Amino acid sequence: MTDPDHGALPSGGLPSEDLGAAWRSVRPRPPGIHLDSAASSRQSHRALEAAAHHARHEAELGGYVAEATADHLLQQGRSVLGGLVGMAAADVAFVESAQAALAALLGGWRLPAGSRVACLPGEYAPNVAQLRAAGLRPEPLPVDGLGRADLDGVARLLATDPPRFVHLTHVGSHRGLLQPAREVSDLCRAAGVPLVLDAAQSLGHVDVDLGADVVYGTSRKWLAGPRGVGMLFARPAIAAELVPVLPEPEGEPPLRAFESGEAHVAGRVGLVVALGEHLAAGPDRVRARLAALGRATRELLDGVAGWRVVEPAAEPTATTTLRPPEGTDVVETRTRLLTEHGIVLSAIGPERAPGEMTGPVLRVSPHLDATLEDLEALAAAL
Numbered sequence: 001m002t003d004p005d006h007g008a009l010p011s012g013g014l015p016s017e018d019l020g021a022a023w024r025s026v027r028p029r030p031p032g033i034h035l036d037s038a039a040s041s042r043q044s045h046r047a048l049e050a051a052a053h054h055a056r057h058e059a060e061l062g063g064y065v066a067e068a069t070a071d072h073l074l075q076q077g078r079s080v081l082g083g084l085v086g087m088a089a090a091d092v093a094f095v096e097s098a099q100a101a102l103a104a105l106l107g108g109w110r111l112p113a114g115s116r117v118a119c120l121p122g123e124y125a126p127n128v129a130q131l132r133a134a135g136l137r138p139e140p141l142p143v144d145g146l147g148r149a150d151l152d153g154v155a156r157l158l159a160t161d162p163p164r165f166v167h168l169t170h171v172g173s174h175r176g177l178l179q180p181a182r183e184v185s186d187l188c189r190a191a192g193v194p195l196v197l198d199a200a201q202s203l204g205h206v207d208v209d210l211g212a213d214v215v216y217g218t219s220r221k222w223l224a225g226p227r228g229v230g231m232l233f234a235r236p237a238i239a240a241e242l243v244p245v246l247p248e249p250e251g252e253p254p255l256r257a258f259e260s261g262e263a264h265v266a267g268r269v270g271l272v273v274a275l276g277e278h279l280a281a282g283p284d285r286v287r288a289r290l291a292a293l294g295r296a297t298r299e300l301l302d303g304v305a306g307w308r309v310v311e312p313a314a315e316p317t318a319t320t321t322l323r324p325p326e327g328t329d330v331v332e333t334r335t336r337l338l339t340e341h342g343i344v345l346s347a348i349g350p351e352r353a354p355g356e357m358t359g360p361v362l363r364v365s366p367h368l369d370a371t372l373e374d375l376e377a378l379a380a381a382l
Contacts (some may be wrong), residue, residue, distance in 0.1 A: 014296065014372060016289045022370035026277070032342020033079055033374045038173060038201060038319050038365035039346050041224035043270065044277055051226055051270035058266070067265045073118045074265075077272035084211035085199070085233050090253035093232045094268050095260065098200040099126055101216035101232035104258045105196070106134040108242035116162040117158065118157060120179070122147050122356025124169055127198060131167070136338040139163065140355075146312070147356055148174075156192035163282050165194040168212075170202035174353045174361065175310045176294060176319025178206060185211040194238060203231075205279055206287055206317060213238050222290075223278055224367065227270035229262040286368060290318035294376075300375050301364070304380045310361065321348065321361040330360035333382075 014020065019068055026044045057066035078089035095101045113135035119127070121140045131138050142153025149168065150249035155161075166188050170181050181197055189211065196203035197212035204222030208215060211335040215233040219225030232255070236241065239254045278286065295313055297320040302309040306325025311317070324330050334347035345364050364378065 014289060014292050016368075019285055019289055020368050020371065021161065023281070023367070027369065030213065030220060031286045032228060032344060033364045033370075033377060034178060034310075034344045035364050035369070035370060035374065035378065036222075036344045036346055036366040038176075038221060040364060041222060041367050042369075043224055043226060045273065046277070047225060047270040047273045050273040051266040053268040058370060063265070067109035067263075070265060070269055073272055074268055077268065077275055080272070080275045081231055082233065084203065084208055084283070085215045086211065087215075087233050087235060091233050091235060091239065091257045093231055093234075093250050094263065095229055095230045096264065097230040098198065098216050098218040099130070099230075101230045102127060102130050102198070104232055105216065105242070106130060106136070108244055108258060109372050110240075110243055111164055117165055117167050118154075118163040119167040120147065120149065120169060120172075121354075122172060122174070122353045123167070124173055124198070125226050125352060125354060127167065128142070128355075136164070138167075141166065142169070145278050147177060149179050149184055151180060151187065158187055158193055162191055162193050163247045165196055165213075167196045167198065169198040169200075170208065171319065172207065172353060173201055173316055174348050174357055175321040176315055176317040176365075177311055178202075178315060178317050181208075182210040188213075191261065198217040201319070204283075204286070205290060207283075212267060217272070219267065219271040222367070223271065226267035227263070229267040231260060275371070281368070287316075289368055290317040291370075293370055294318040294320055295374060295376050297364050297366065300372075300379050301382070306378050308381055318366055320339045322364065323359070323361055330362055334362060337378070337381055341377070343378055343381060345378075351367075 018087045029041050048132040054070060078092040082088045082092050095104055113138050115138045116139050117131055119138050121143060122372055128138050142150040143148045168179055168181055168184055170179055185195050193211040196214040197285050198215040199208050199215050203217035213235050216232050219229035234255055245256035248254050257304045294317050298313045308324040310321040331347045337343040345362060348363050
């Protein structure tokens with residue numbers, strides 16, 4: 001799966017080095033090496049300044065007056081976000097996080113108690129908790145030996161015993177495996193079963209314009225926007241089934257009723273700026289460089305000091321998870337890497353996805369500004 005010369009730099013370098021340099025140049029310089037974008041990416045100077053500028057407007061004009069002055073910009077942001085998932089601006093609601101988006105969806109959908117929802121055996125535990133809290137019954141989606149959705153098995157399930165909807169986490173937070181969301185979307189559409197796509201780890205990372213009926217995600221990860229901002233996307237047929245606590249304002253799209261009035265508007269403004277930077281970089285180029293970074297990470301790290309890579313080497317994501325050698329404390333390793341080497345990454349415990357994980361892992365998730373030298377430094381530090 002990997003180069004036997006563990007710790008050697010992959011030949012050929014990375015694509016779009018100009019993109020990496022440009023991404024690096026418009027951000028505050030980190031004191032160490034940031035390899036933790038699956039947790040929270042580094043914002044640009046412009047995104048930070050845009051959020052701060054709006055916060056100043058709130059102090060000068062009042063929060064609601066300032067929000068009104070930003071309305072056109074926020075609507076542009078909804079249009080761009082909708083385009084990234086193949087929907088329209090009217091299909092987008094700003095919320096506070098991906099989890100808030102799922103809660104808003106389930107709260108508004110009001111499905112009968114006991115309704116079955118098919119989701120991955122390795123589903124993100126908070127998602128499962130929310131489904132159960134809404135009175136729904138999560139059931140396992142067929143998967144192969146890697147934990148990837150088994151399309152033949154999914155087709156049989158949809159044909160013989162269809163659930164109320166399918167919930168698919170596009171890229172897990174506990175490993176960088178990409179699910180075949182387009183194919184699952186096609187199967188669901190043919191069966192008349194809605195597909196809800198958790199894009200928290202995929203929006204801005206891989207292609208998300210895949211035909212899902214509902215998508216939800218967050219600003220702070222691969223889009224490199226502020227924390228405290230999430231997005232819910234729902235096609236009109238699903239939006240028509242949602243019942244908000246209060247009706248939408250007159251003349252506004254139905255989904256707007258799910259936007260909180262007590263909102264982090266400055267964060268939304270910063271996200272719109274980050275979205276502009278994402279489009280300027282070129283989403284296709286972004287995806288290609290991130291995939292190359294993921295492959296380089298796996299080739300460099302698999303086998304180093306006994307750590308083993310979980311994902312296939314060529315998986316087209318930037319997220320790599322490492323199983324520890326026997327007797328190694330993952331949390332202590334993460335702390336040592338941070339305090340002794342200035343390397344930022346995540347320690348992921350099995351409670352994150354108890355249906356699939358058997359022990360803790362280290363998660364490495366570089367963004368565009370990472371270099372091969374950064375990855376080599378991590379290999380040496382391990």
